[in-house]
Amino acid sequence: MSSKIKVALKVGIIQVNPQIGEVEKTVARVWNALEELEKKLNYDESLYPDLLVFPEFSLIGYHFESKEQIRPYAATGDMKNGPSYELAAKISKKFNCYTVIGMPEIYIDHNDNDREIFYNSSLMVNKEGEILYRYRKSFLYTQDYKWGCEENPEGYQNFDLEFKGKGTNLTTGEKNIDVTLKTGLGLCMDMSPYKFKSPFHDYEYSTWHLDHGTELMIFSMCWLHSSAFSEMSEQTAEEVIEDIEENLKLRNLPPIGSQGDFTFNLDNDDDIERIANPNTTKISYTNLKEPDMQNINYWILRFSPFVSMNIRQEVFDSGLVESQLNKPSQIRRSSYIGCTIEKPWGFEDKQAILLLANRCGIEQKCKVFAGSSNIMKFNGKYQETAYGMDSTNESVELLGGLTLGYEGILLRDVNITVNR
Template sequence: MKIGLVQFSPIPRNRKKNIEIADGLTQSLEKGDVDYIIFPEMIFTGYMFECKEDIKDFVEDGETGVTVTWAKELAKRVHSYVQIGYPQALIKDGKVLYYNSICIVNPEGLVRNYQKSFLYSQDEKWAEEGPGFQTYDFPELGQYRKAGPGICMDINPYRFEAEFTKFEFANFHKSKGTTFFPCSMAWLSSGDGEENLFNYWLTRFSPIVLQEDQADYKPSLIAISNRSGTEKDTKFAGSSCVIRVDGFKKVSLLGYLHEDQEGLIIVNTENNEEEDYDEDDE
């Protein structure tokens, strides 16, 4: 499978300009170049919103909104799944609720929306909790057809209050037999470096990484698209990556972007070949 990871620093609250950046990074893609493209969390709006009033002009419908419509066009053009984060407005029981969401669009334009289940403190200022983790069946992805998307804080302990070793996200997906974990993130930089960040992310997938090999064992893919840059003095970690898990403690870092790089990379998960399509070293 060929996975595309997009990483850049969005201009806060400038959806038009951010779409232009994304267009520039993906314009050279053709059919067959990629099977699944992942964009970061809330990449067209920026992440730092302070209340519902602050974000109300940027929330979108999950079927016809600006971001979903753009994702549909890209998915159709390159015949690929497209996953991208955005703030969603959803009507439930007559009330308009806001969610930190991702849409996943297949090559035929079918849209699935997943709402972030575990909110970070910044999300709690405006968003509702999603209904829970989800596993989707995407037959076109072959052995990685069981996909469990995540949004940033989803892989952490609930509100940082649950026990660290509860591993809610990973254990849920282990029980479902999920083999592909596409994650859209706005993960903050701790300043500890990429290697420590990769190790932390792997730790949060411990139930998957530490599975004992069985006769019917299936390899797993962890694919993370994280934004870069700084917004309101908050620095983000970048370091988008694809990691393959081939058995008990058998992990391979197949491709990644550095913390401050911007661009698109495509990682072929079967032969470990990484292709740089539009990458800028800052």
């Protein structure tokens, strides 16, 4: 007989603005922010997080152009060398929590003439400061290719993550039980269509994790704001730089945006105003103390398999699911937009948590990051009127977020009910 287990966690996200060549400054700011967090929690260890998550390339900046440029920042061997692991291990020991942090990795393939393989990786460090799990980015962004990054040959993955004493058996009433959550890590482009060429509605990352029963998804990113210059920009880099510089001058901020002015969001309020997708594809880099709702809504859209969608019954009844599952895809899948062969929505009456840790700030004067780190809960509640695949959809609970432009720490109590 299965039981329903309520899992009560405290999870946190640290949003930072790292710059290339300034690792020590970034580490110092992180420790200053964590010391301030302790003060705000009155040094009460019962209020400390069970899990802290950093963005992709958390300490080193992002826009590297070559292997030689990124090499000094890369972890090697057992991954225990370098500032990223060292910081994560110290934080985990201090707060008695799991810590997730992103960094580059150089792997030596002894089966291929000791060939160096560069990966964009994410580590989970346990409470003893030991590496519990390593994940390598599966889908690569254009910038990753510039420094020779390679795809994760194993693709998406998940694992069991234990939380001691955090569960309550709602069937028997037993409290303070140990519970494991099926957990998956992700890195930025993993959320997008493969090379921006795969069918949008394949939703590779979220489809894989729905199919594999993942209950806790931890996503680290260097996600760009729509005002950033990229290969797809309509403006030239010079025009983008001019707009950004003018905007920063109005706010008395340096060319890298805000740094050191941490915002703390610790009060457990659902403080995000739910709005539908804006009618424009480009939003100016303003309102830096508000979240970037354009990107938040896009992130929700990319997790559509976990979101209530009234069209699913029609898709299920049409027999389209089986034909779609027979089409080639970057992943092996047993669902399509959340529909399975057996039922219209495979996630109905289930729950999952999504942690989105994004960086903020500006690099190279025109690479603008979206910040807006966020904690979401997918509650599995079907709604016949669920039309919007955005923050207005009530099957998505926005538990709290950080701003577009400022470094900060987000801390939330999160409850999830799972079947065991």
